Amino acid sequence: MTSSAIPELLPSTRRALLHRIAVGQTEGRAPSLVGAVMRDGQMVWSGARSCVEGHDPDADTQYRIGSITKTFTAVVVMRLRDEGLLDLGDQLEKHLPGTGVGDVTIAQLLAHTAGMPAETPGEWWERTPGTDRPELADVLGERPGMHPVGRLHHYSNPGYTLLGSLIEAVRGEPWADVVRREVCLPLGMERTSAQPEAPAAGGWAVHPWADVMLPEPTEDLGLMAPAGQLWSTAGDLCRFGAFLAAGDEQVLSADSVREMRTPAAPPGDGEWDGGYGLGVQLSRRDGRSLAGHTGSLPGFVATLWVSVDDGVAAVALANATSGAAVGAVAADLLRITADAEPRIPEPWRPLPEIDPKLLELAGPWYWGTHSYALRVAADGGVELGPLRGTGRSSRFRAEADGTWTGLDGYYLGETLRAVRREDGSVSHLDLGSFVYVREPYEAGGAVPGGGVDQAGWRGLPR
Template sequence: MLQTTEFALLRRVAAEQAENRAPSLVTAVVRGGEVLWSGARGEVDGATPTTDTQYRIGSITKTFVAVLVMRLRDEGKLDLNDALDKHVAGTPFGHLTIAQLLSHTGGLMSESPGSWWERSVGGDWDALLDRADEDVVKHRAGERFHYSNIGYGTLGRLVSELRGMSWVDALNTEILAPLEMARTTPMPAAPHALGWAVHPYADVLLPEPTPDAGAMAPAGQLWSTVTDLSRWARFIAGDSGTVLHPDTVDEMRAPAAVEDGPVWTTGYGLGLQTWRDNGRRFAGHGGSMPGFLASVVVDPATTTGALAMTNATSGVGVSTLTVDLLKLVDDYEPAMPAEWRPLTEVSQELLALTGTWYWGPTTFVLKLMAGGWVDLRPASGAGRGSRFRPAEDGAWVGLDGYYAGETLRLHHHADGTVSHLDLATFIFTRTPYDPKAPIPGGVDDRGWRPGD
């Protein structure tokens, strides 16, 4: 990167570490498939921490658990609308759906019943259930976003039940090994930072405990490094390798609930936090455990991302810092647009479908994309538009916008020529209200005529 860019990044990190008294602070910026820059301030064991120094990442753990759940969904082993009881029996909140647990909209209490779980040695699943009763549900399901750590402890149990192994073993096999994230572990492995509380009125430290959280571990147990968390930032941006289809990652980033009303700036998807800022959309997650703070944020549109980890209980603005680093890079060195290249192969039948279609009198345009995908949207204005991915039966399935999840089908006349498109019962024809197409309600035999 340019020297001016690197200086601006390091200056921002240095200010955060000094002004907010972080014992140590490590950061990195990624774009596309590489780490553009990393920086560190403070000390671990008397030396500047490196990209291989472990820090506890707290609730960023939830993003890994969510990916394990989405893999189960993509394999057909569960549906996000399934009630928890279908897969994990015996809880007082078995009526909640998997999607509600993922998005913190089930109304569950924020912490687990009993002692402060983040500073306590955790018990097993049965011990957690023994402490839970009907009072664990604080809000009507779907009523609001209410962050729930016990919900993610439960999702970890769900993974264990359906995989027949611990959630950690599933994590190692299905995510960490394929992504070569060998330094992401449930307990610290040297070299690692110690967790500290910084005295509010004196420059002195108090060590924080880092116990195994047991059944609550899926909510915040993991440790990681700059190298590994940089790979995870790329994953959240869409570089998901063989672990998850990029469309599923995109689904996870979409807000299922918002926290601040209709003109929202912060929300939560399926295991990922999401933000809006001056027309830009960010996704990622923060993490907080006694002695540690962490944040990873990406802009999927540019694939630029940033991360930060510190070994302080509070006071260090890692979330703001990561967004600032991301913006600095995009301001100083914006990403180059990808080169346009023509398609290497094309179906002549699909090519013949491109161009103008009409929903009633409204003009739509269908465009051909790579891989046989199509894009259908109004010729002007916002309106209802979506991208569609080919399905096995010759139809297409909507990926986004109004028609997400809906089916687009092509119909023919008896002579084989194209008759119309059927999209979620809406009929699209080559001319406005084509009388040869099965328009619901029929088309007046007198056709188009002057007004009276």
């Protein structure tokens, strides 16, 4: 992301975005619908439609954001991890004893792979007061483990209640206070809160077969708050989208945010175009990889999607229990912006200097007879990928000891090193026991297993 001034969107783009909002509000029969777009760290457009003429909401109007709250909860958990106060592999019991599901790990709760049920026992928790569930036992019920732990992605609202209670146990203060102090305020999200603050939209249910409405109650969710309590605005969620794309050292590093966006759980049945990271939903739409979250509570639906590659995020919020397809609206707002005004790349510039030993490694390498190329990246890392066709490729980060660590793909976390001869020349590259040499099966080379035929390469005798 760049902090330089960002030009205003073209009039044709703004009109297309407003048209999409208008269609979404009309076809979704939403009392109101507001949308916004973030590009390269700044909100560049917002628009709204309302059933009350002359009273459209704006990017500063609060809506309830439902399960987008889970991503805020996950950010705090990742902060605790980065501070060394817990490990994602820790069993919950280590920090929050006596729950009855203490053998599940923190990572499994974040990724919804802890085998827990989707909802709480008893009445619909989203439409009843949190005082109906005063203890964790009231949230978890008699059967808190219903699926094999770690083997299945099963979305669990009670799982995030446990994460909220974990935060309170480690920090020693209420979940809402921690989220506001450690996430919202550092990111400039002053209009994001646990309770509605005017101006705020009222929640409505729209009759499925008639154009009439019914007000929905606004309940304080109590222990379930970490799963869906928050209220926010389109403007604040654009700020949060910028954070999910690039991180912010005041809250979480770019590496930790990237970890949250990395798939941690398989998609559910019928959802092979998506998945789930650590508190972050993942989706493939219009050929793009999106990260963010959807949310709903009685009277409200919400979506935030981010395309890191495009540097664009989009938000759509509506005050209707159902009908307004804000997930599709947000994805379309992002697509319209990115397609109409694609990101202009930074100018190519040569490196100011380069280590000759690093430059020596650039160029073609062979794993067996597969041809690969190693390219030097501008940040001092390297990229290794096939010269032709498809194959394993990864980016690598330079380490202080002269090795490189894989950042993505098959070699994520693996170590790449250049093995040198006594005279200092490069013998081969070693990558997780895979040996890359300058010539395929070169005589006297570092060929795993040895046994290179001394007669060398040959054709088929006639």
